[in-house]
Amino acid sequence: MGRMKFVQRRAGRYEFRFPLPDDLAGKPVPPPWPETLTAFVNARAGRFKTELVRSLQTNDGRTADRRVLAHIAEAHRLVDQARRFLRDGPAAGISADQIAALARDHEIHLLATDETIRAKGVGLDMAHEDGQGHHDGLGMTADDLHAYQILVDELDRHTRQQAAQMRAGESTSAFVNRAVEARGVILSPDDPAWRQLELAFVKAQRSALAGIRARLNGDEVLTPERQRETRSLALTAALRLWAEAGGAGARKPQPSSVAEAERAARRFVELHGDLPITAISKAHARAFRDALVRLPKALPARIGRLPLPELLKQDLGQYPRRNAQTVNKTLALLSGVLARAERDGHFEALPAWTNPFHVGFDVAPAEREPYEPFSAAELQRLFASPVYAQAERPLGGQGEAAYWFPLIALFSGARRTEIAQLKVGDVRQGEAGIWYIDITNEGADQNLKTMSSARSVPVHHELIRLGLLDVVAAQARVQPPSAPLWPSFAPPIDPKVKAWTKWFGRYLGVHVVDSAAKTFHSFRHTFKRACREAGLSEEVHNALTGHAGGGVGRRYGRERRADGTLDCGISLARLQIEIDKVGYRDVALPRPNSERIRFKRAAN
Template sequence: MGRMKFVQRRAGRYEFRFPLPDVLAGKPAPQPWPDSMAVLVNARTGRFKTELIRSLQTTERKSAERKVLAHIADAHRLIDQAQRYLREGPPKSITPDQIAAMAREHEIHLLSQDELIRERGLGLNLAVEIDLAEEDERPHDGLGMTDDDLDVYRLGIADLDQNVRAQSAKMRAGEAISSFVNRAVEQRGMTLHPEDPAWRQLEHAFIKAQRSAFSGILARLEGDEVPTPARPSEPKGETLTASLTLWAGAGGAGARKPQPSSVAEATRAVRRFVELHGDLRITAISKVQARAFRDALVKLPKALPVRLGRLPLPELLKQDLSKYPRRNAQTVNKTLALLSGILARAERDGFFEELPAWSNPFHVGFDVAPAEREPYEPFSTAELQRLFSSPVFAKGERPLGGRGEAAFWFPLIGLFSGARRTEIAQLKIGDVRAGEGGIWYLDITNEGADQNLKTVSSARSVPVHKELIRLGLLDVVAARAKTQPQTAPLWPEFAAPIDPKVKAWTKWFGRYLGIHAVDHSAKTFHSFRHTFKRACREAGLSEEVHNALTGHSGGGVGRRYGRERRADGTLDCGISLPRLQAEIDKVSYRDLKLLIDKS
């Protein structure tokens, strides 16, 4: 396993080194700069640091890689805050209503804590402790306060009350009040400028709230009934799980719906969020909670044994997960994007109309390094030669994980059509058919109940390459058509539901590829698509043509002009089948020798 990013060994110990992005590194920091982000700025020069460096306090690599995850999450959080501050300037001050609500919540908290303390008691009984032998001591029963409890507690509250009265008289908050204010601001995900008058307004409001609470507690200690005020009612609106259902349903016939695989992933993401925070009303979800969820995802591996995968997220985070491969930033961002999409749909439906300043809390994804954004690379000729000289192709072997003929045909179809793995897996017998001029083509569509496409432009007709015909693909189709209807799956092992079977097959192919051809994270089944695109350019195909073959949406709105409806009712892509046939047959891999055993 390669060394983890941002971990460096120096003088025998490991340290965290995190480069700041170019928009910050070395640039002057606006003054005054918020204290909460002061760690990003060199106090001597007044400029942003070029990198964050922190000791991980260990000489063990595995320990360093566990510890660094929290530092990575914290660094991304700080950089997100700094970029937002530079982009938007100092946040607008909070409203008087917000200040009143926060102070009221503080008073309710103090009165609630008082109820708990007096209900359970402190367990003091000085007479028993002085007069009785050790063997006669009796534990406190926890049923209210003793006389000694009451005396000590009354003295403590009176002292606190005098202290807060002095703060009120001086109009200056003490350390305790300031810490309560800081915590309340942080919990709500707010960032106030150090000079914002709201700080003093909040401190004064909290002093008044604390005085009111202590007055009520002292009255209670004299036997008066002082009820704890009710907490503010829950925000109105749908819960996150209810919003997931609305998003997945997506309307009636003809409405564009999320892919089943996306719905499944979003369902898992919502389940994990609910495990961490509860099934919150969507209007109550804050960026603080979204960041906490994001930082929890960072700590999870990309795959887990079933027994661990079933644990709730808080319990799972307590386990030692260091031996499992780590989840990358792109995966975390994908999960956040799904949750963001659920809330974006709710916003279109009007659930946030009463919150005019609402912004999507799940827009807290990581900035992914440019080198990681497009990880796939085309196969080299040598890698293709090793693959197609391996046992599946040269000896006719059919491993169990390869699901029969899929092990043989999926890579070949990918190489000579650029089709995605799911597009190949979901083909029906009738999706390989002859069209204009007797030209055989793959009808890549989402017309079937269990067929889905990545984008609208993915629907297309791809002529069967002459090399696939030579290798016998049409014979496979004809053999299946003799015993099965046209709507049956072309590949028997890929009956619905397809998604889990495609994922399992992909894992098998990744292992097979690593053993026989190339073991590199940038080389996967999707590399066939990149390989085909490169071969199209090498063969001189225009971008318009090879986009039509691969289902890419380049070319603007004009690309959809000129489409004709075929005899079977389907639309072409604006380029005739004969032209596409002539163009795709130009694609070749000149130095690749396919010595295929189809037996």
């Protein structure tokens, strides 16, 4: 097997060798460059290096291949940061955490300097004419101590005065300037961060001088160790870790959620850059949230491809705006990415850290549950529409999916994706010859919203009457059990489901009802309501729809089926009896679909 890329063996040990891309290698680096880019910079020449070399500290090839992964991810992150630095210049602004870290470093610097002075002394000896006697360099002379104490007292008095006035002196401002420059941070002269930094440094000086005075009284005051510089994960790197979510058997986010999170992160990076996650502040999150509010929910592709800052310069007034719930969902995904990083310990150096993406909107009560069940009159109009009354199959409806998706949802409560991703073998016979739909995530490109969504739903007698089993049998004669039940929904399913849903929304608007509260998901609400009307217990209709509920006790009493999976704790026979109680009064259901199908391109 070939060696992992960027891994080379040298003198019996493995090392990571990463050539910098041509647009960086050897190029001048304008100062001040961020400390995080130091590994890429030849400080003497003021240019980017041509290659990054790091020892992997092993002579075992497999160990080297594992260790190099983190180095590769870090190198690519630094490449992105270096390119942004050359394009945009030094990062503007500074976070509260960075202010605290700079002030802490200042305090440590003062305590460490004091330790050095007292350890070696100056050698003052006022008994000699020149004030300098023989000194062995082992601690302070009595005159050293006296003079130094006067100096410390004066510094302490001056610092206390600055604290009382809440106004930093020139020497303190000089310390701040040097610290900011060393970090490669650019602040506008009128940026409020200057005042925050200066007051933080004054506070740090008071703390350091209190420690020094205690030392001069003979007390032991240790100099804190500088925190090791930890290279914080960039947002995109944290996103990858969240999406991978461990090895086999680990619970992973749904592919659709990963895709949405990737789109959200891309927009955030377009606005702020691929920031280290420890540098992301609520100010960044608020700016991102407010940008999303201005971003329409649907845009033509030629406009939608623009970077977010450019997109917001366009006249977007003609497009419908996205609602607060959609914005909150986007923020929640990025919040989840950072929450995973927090569990992994990436914020341990920031004890006061809170998730910056917790800046969602308060949604109006009327908007929290936007979906409503269909009325009997609306269902009647649906079944009198061309798909059911005239056997039309608009191209956007993807053949038989236009006919069967609403019916299956109406008599099972299944979600659109759960129906679309069914395989031929997912509709089968179980105990006592009962036909059921196995809603699972076992097949290729099959995903479930939650763990409780995995379930077996008996096929309602109306679906059998209408010919669903004939559809399954026809597919089973020509396709293996693992093939898609609906040929138009072969993997990848998610984009096809979204396209179908847009078609169905238009179809509803033309033939049934034009309301934001009435969508395909309304079938699930309609089924739940019908279950209650039929007298089904909550435990039973939750088992049919895959809703969690009932606490720990719901997991008790589950039996293992012949295929090795666990049932929901209620037998198929009981579920069959219960689901067949569900009906819809005052609704004339379509006749069995035995007419010749007419495929027709429809404007809707």
